[in-house]
Amino acid sequence: MDASCISYKDTGYFSPTVIDYIDDNADLKPFYSHRPDMNGFAELLKTKKVVADREILFQVLSEQYSRISDFGFPISDLVSQNLEQLKSSNTYTITTGHQLNIFAGPLYFIYKIATAIKLASQLKEQFPDKNFVPVYWMASEDHDFAEINYTTIGGKKVHWWYEASGATGRLNPDTIRQALNQYKGVLGMEQHAPELAAIVETAYTKFDKLADATRYMVDSLFGKYGLVIIDADDHRLKQQFAPIMAQDITEQNSFKNITATNEQLHALGIHIQVNPREINFFYLKEHLRERIVFEADTYKVLNAEISFTKEELLEEISNYPERFSPNVVMRPLYQECILPNIAYVGGGAEVVYWLELKSNFEHYKVDFPILILRNSGLVIRREYASKIAKMELSGADIFKTTDLIKNDWVRKHSQHNLSLTEEWRELSAIFERIKLRSFKIDTTLAPSAEAVQARLKKAIDNLEKKLVKAEKINYHNRLEQVDNIKADLFPKNSLQERNENFGLFYVKWGQNFIDELVRNFEPLDFKFTLLTEE
Secondary structure, eight states: OEEEEEEHHHHTOSOHHHHHHHTTOGGGGGGOSSOSSHHHHHHHHHHOOOOSOHHHHHHHHHHHHHHHHTTTOOOOHHHHHHHHHTTSTTEEEEEEEEOOOGGGOSHHHHHHHHHHHHHHHHHHHHOTTSEEEEEEEEOTTOOOGGGTSEEEETTEEEEOOOOOOSOGGGOOGGGOHHHHHHHHHHHOSSTTHHHHHHHHHHHHHHOSSHHHHHHHHHHHHHGGGTOEEEEOOOHHHHHHHHHHHHHHHHHOHHHHHHHHHHHHHHHTTOOOOOOOOSSOEEEEETTEEEEEEEETTEEEETTTTEEEOHHHHHHHHHHOGGGEEEOTTTHHHHHHHHSOEEEEEEOHHHHHHHTTTHHHHHHTTOOOOEEEEOOOEEEEOHHHHHHHHHTTOOTTGGGSOHHHHHHHHHHHHOSSOOOOHHHHHHHHHHHHHHHHHHHHHOGGGHHHHHHHHHHHHHHHHHHHHHHHHHHHHHTHHHHHHHHHHHHHHSGGGSOGGGTBOSHHHHHHHTHHHHHHHHHHOOTTTOEEEEEEOO
């Protein structure tokens, strides 16, 4: 693939806050630790304090991977090597996280992981005396099944119809057969389709937990790069976080800290992504993940007949920490407590909500990681690359609205001058003389002359639009190409990566598709990547 880049700002799809962050806007500096560049990493590595228990982390991950190898699917040598290296004090992780979307959900699921892998590799080159392990954090405790039970491939929605409750990572995928058959049907039988069909068939039929199914699938795609996949739904990992859980639930520190930060961000005109609750934990059991609330001196679990006094709650956390699940504002802190992590790779919304959290990290004396905006990409197949070239459109052009692309193209290629700018300049000069004459006759007539001028300007603008519209009809056949290009590359008028699954790209290019992502992504350049089939 041929790779080219444009700025995120030129795409029109990224928030002002994200643009300000990558542009080093001074207003945001109080809300993160170090800049997302090699100098920032050098500074963080000098002071980084790892609070994670590396030995426990190794034990848990080794056991989780054994659930794959016990089924006869060995893990790669590089994954095994990275697991061992996690025990070493000079090893750090580069983490990205995502829900357990079936069939790997939209493309950005894949892009997140590719970004983390590439960044880990670049850090190793920059700091050869240290090791950097890319990590995919499975959001296995998330309970919003409606957000993960479908994917769109080739414009077709594949849905896992099932009434689920509790943590999605614990779900048994034994009812996914209809969706699995639909997905494989869209893949077809050509090129690399049988290869991917075998991966998803094994993932969703050989394992009895969605977390293990997802681990197998993601490992099949990225294991060669040494990606380590973690399921943090574990008693031993939660034990390390138990003191913070107990303190935060009873003292509501995260609510106080993040609320204060959000007020500061709001004063800067920044849209708040998430708002903390008084208690930012769920109670987690089989088929149950419900909020904990404090009412009438009692800690209650919503929609359940479960309640605790303060003493009972503290005892429950001490004995069964795995029953307490952090929500979106506490999960990052949990992550940094159990991993030797120095960077988090996330999408635009994630980067913005992490900006809300630094004060809470400081309160609990946990180092804040460097925030990395994941790479974004647009895959352009050969047939559409040819159409774009014939239309003489630039990379930035294709991100404009369909009407704007057509209008600009017609103005550029028409044999007629469709602009009335020069004519309006002449009319404006005439009106200046009219206004001056009116003012001399009666000073109250000047506003009337200006009103006439404004109406005429509107009429001239409308006439110019009609000229362009008429010329667009003359170029109808050529302009249809724009509709085709936009429909394919921007499904539902949104970014391709937010809608389309990776499956058909894998069918076309196989593992080479993943390899090209890792090869062409540049995590610290902060550019939107256009990947064009040569």
